[in-house]
Structures are given as C-alpha cells and as structure tokens.
C-alpha cells in the first residue's frame with residue numbers, strides 16, 4: 001500500500017526511540033513504516049475500537065507490537081518513550097492528553113484541524129513544544145513534538161507556531177493560509193471579519209518570501 005507523506009513523516013520522527021506508543025493506531029501504518037525503516041525496536045498500538053486494532057494486527061503481524069484496546073492512555077500500563085497521537089481533531093487530542101500518565105516521554109502530535117487549540121493546551125498543561133514541521137500531502141499537516149516543561153507563547157505564536165515560523169518550508173503553508181483567509185473574508189460578518197483580520201496579520205508577519 002502506498003504510504004502518504006504524512007505517514008512517512010510521522011514514522012521518521014520515531015527514529016531513535018526504543019518503545020513507541022501509537023494511540024488511535026487505526027491501520028498501524030505509521031508503526032509499520034517505522035519498523036520497515038528500522039527506526040524502532042518495539043511498539044504499543046492502541047485504539048478505542050476493535051476493528052481498527054484488528055487491521056493494525058494484520059499489518060504488523062511480523063513485528064514486536066503489543067495491541068491494546070484503550071480510550072487514549074486509560075488502559076495503558078506499559079512504559080514507552082514516545083507517544084504518537086495523530087490524524088484526529090485537536091479537541092480529541094486534548095481530551096486524550098488530559099489523561100496522560102506521569103512520566104518522562106515525548107509526544108508527537110498531529111491534529112487534523114485547529115492546531116492553535118493544541119498549542120494552547122500544551123502551554124496551559126505543563127507541556128512545551130520542542131519542534132514543529134509541516135507536511136504537504138494534498139492537505140497541509142502540522143506535526144508538533146512536545147515534552148514535559150514550561151513554555152510561554154504569544155497569541156501570534158499559538159496561531160503560527162513558535163518553531164514552525166522558523167522553517168523555510170512553512171512559508172508555502174502560510175501563503176496558503178492567507179489565501180484561505182482572503183477568500184473567507186469576502187463573506188464574513190463583522191465579528192468574524194475582526195478575527196480574520198487578526199489572523200491575517202499573524203500570518204503576514206511571518207511571511208518573508
């Protein structure tokens with residue numbers, strides 16, 4: 001099966017970790033890609049539902065993976081070095097993070113929407129962003145790496161990304177965002193327009209080319 005750039009990108013970020021926990025693994029393709037490339041030694045694949053976990057079992061049958069039905073971290077007892085939570089909405093990722101266990105591990109997070117809500121959650125819950133990337137694969141996907149720690153973000157950084165704004169590859173993403181905003185502005189009411197003007201300014205401020 002062809003791997004999307006998003007899946008390959010998430011798998012690459014597992015490099016160097018011993019035990020990877022993939023929450024909401026679905027088909028298990030992120031882990032499969034990480035195993036195939038030799039990036040990881042073992043994994044824990046969890047999903048809320050049995051059907052997706054069965055599909056992960058089929059795709060990962062030759063690898064050392066512990067499969068667990070779990071709502072987020074709730075049924076998890078095993079140690080891990082990094083947790084991936086990807087391909088879901090920001091609200092759901094934040095809900096899952098509400099029940100993260102105490103410990104020293106990294107997080108690789110990819111929200112399909114409202115990435116700013118995820119950044120704000122991290123700041124408000126003792127987590128700090130250590131890196132960010134954007135991958136263009138039909139849509140733009142922002143990936144955030146985070147760990148325990150304190151960070152203070154400005155409102156603008158919550159919108160554009162404190163690390164992402166330093167990346168040359170983010171420029172195309174910001175231009176894309178500006179185009180979208182300009183389109184929505186044409187039909188926005190007064191309240192929405194005010195929000196869009198602020199958003200537009202935040203993206204405009206980080207565009208350098």
Ligand SMILES: C[S@@+](CC[C@H](N)C(=O)[O-])C[C@H]1O[C@@H](n2cnc3c(N)ncnc32)[C@H](O)[C@@H]1O
Nearest residue numbers: 023024025026047048049052070071072086087
């Ligand atoms: C769209 S798929 C994303 C699959 C994969 N993580 C990826 O990025 O390609 C979302 C998966 O998350 C699972 N899921 C939704 N809520 C969950 C929760 N609270 N805990 C664990 N898994 C959940 C769904 O069953 C589904 O298999």
